[in-house]
Amino acid sequence: MAQIRLDRFLAEHGAGTRSEVKKILRSGRVAVSGVVETRPERKVEPGNDRITLDGRELLWQPFVCLMLHKPAGCITATEDRRQQTVMDLIDHPRKKELFPVGRLDLDTEGLLLLMNDGALAHRMLSPKHHVEKTYFARVAGEVTGEDVEAFRLGVDIGEKELTLPAKLSILRVTDAHTKRSEADCSESEINREQSNREEERNPEEERTHGTHCEDCKCGAGLSQDGAISEVTLTICEGKFHQVKRMFEARGKKVLYLKRISMAGLGLDDALAPGQWRELTKEEMERLQTLC
Ligand code: URA
Numbered sequence: 135m136a137q138i139r140l141d142r143f144l145a146e147h148g149a150g151t152r153s154e155v156k157k158i159l160r161s162g163r164v165a166v167s168g169v170v171e172t173r174p175e176r177k178v179e180p181g182n183d184r185i186t187l188d189g190r191e192l193l194w195q196p197f198v199c200l201m202l203h204k205p206a207g208c209i210t211a212t213e214d215r216r217q218q219t220v221m222d223l224i225d226h227p228r229k230k231e232l233f234p235v236g237r238l239d240l241d242t243e244g245l246l247l248l249m250n251d252g253a254l255a256h257r258m259l260s261p262k263h264h265v266e267k268t269y270f271a272r273v274a275g276e277v278t279g280e281d282v283e284a285f286r287l288g289v290d291i292g293e294k295e296l297t298l299p300a301k302l303s304i305l306r307v308t309d310a311h312t313k314r315s316e317a318d319c320s321e322s323e324i325n326r327e328q329s330n331r332e333e334e335r336n337p338e339e340e341r342t343h344g345t346h347c348e349d350c351k352c353g354a355g356l357s358q359d360g361a362i363s364e365v366t367l368t369i370c371e372g373k374f375h376q377v378k379r380m381f382e383a384r385g386k387k388v389l390y391l392k393r394i395s396m397a398g399l400g401l402d403d404a405l406a407p408g409q410w411r412e413l414t415k416e417e418m419e420r421l422q423t424l425c
Contacts, residue, residue, distance in 0.1 A: 140173070140174060141159065144164065144185075146228050147192040148227065159172050163187055163188050165185070167184045180194035197251045197422075198228050198231065198232065199247055199250075199412070200413070201247060201410060202220060203244065203406060203410070204393075205223075206240070206241045206242070206243050208240070210238050211237075212234070220248070231250035233248065234248050236372055239378075241391070242391045243391070244392040244401055245400075254421065254425060265370060266395075266396070266397065266398070267370070267393060267395070268394050268395040271391050271392075272390040273381055274361075274386060275363065276361040277304050278304075281384050281386075282303075284383075285300040285301070285380060286299050286302075290383055291373065291379040291382070297380060298371050302365055302366075303367075304364075305365055307361050363386075378391070398421075398424055399413075
């Protein structure tokens, strides 16, 4: 293990910012292998030197993984000159080591993992490993048992092969205008999501999918029958725009998409869009054994 500065080690273990760490060091609260150390520039070897803060050992964690509740409107990339990226939402001492595991579309919300373990990320994304990802989706039109069966058998999304068997569950189907009040619609996530999508629409999309309900933009106008379906879909591959293309293959449009789990890890309900947390030791171990 390479040597790093003591102040960096402390900052990366959550002791504080670099300037807070300098104060902590000056006050003599840090020891390296039993000897008090006050110099921030002191080189230490994580994993070899025993570093304590107030007598408590700080253990070096080689792997870091964060769970982010990605909001709509930011792109899954490490940097971008024009748009907000998921990295802009992260304020973590080891942020520079992290990268997103796979990607979610600009308008997709939900669980996104960011980690520094390239080998694990590779296994999680490899088609060979069939890592399950579950999405909640709101779809224009009535999703039926035939769609469930089609997804189970695989659909043609224009790739060489049909999609792998996927599990579609219908949660509910509502008529956007008779079963939901307009007040509901104007307050709903559907509406927010539709507004978020405005900038992405193009005339070709409007032509093939119809237009919004002009009054409440609830998405009803996007389906022939005015129905909106809420579903979950579990897939074990990750082709570009896969969920949207699978519904397109069935003549239906996804209005709202949120990833709710990946590799057995559920999105933490306590995280609001834009918030993140580190995986617990148990979650990290489970991920490493599972994938
Ligand atoms: N499938 C999609 O269509 N979009 C996503 O962001 C993720 C899966």
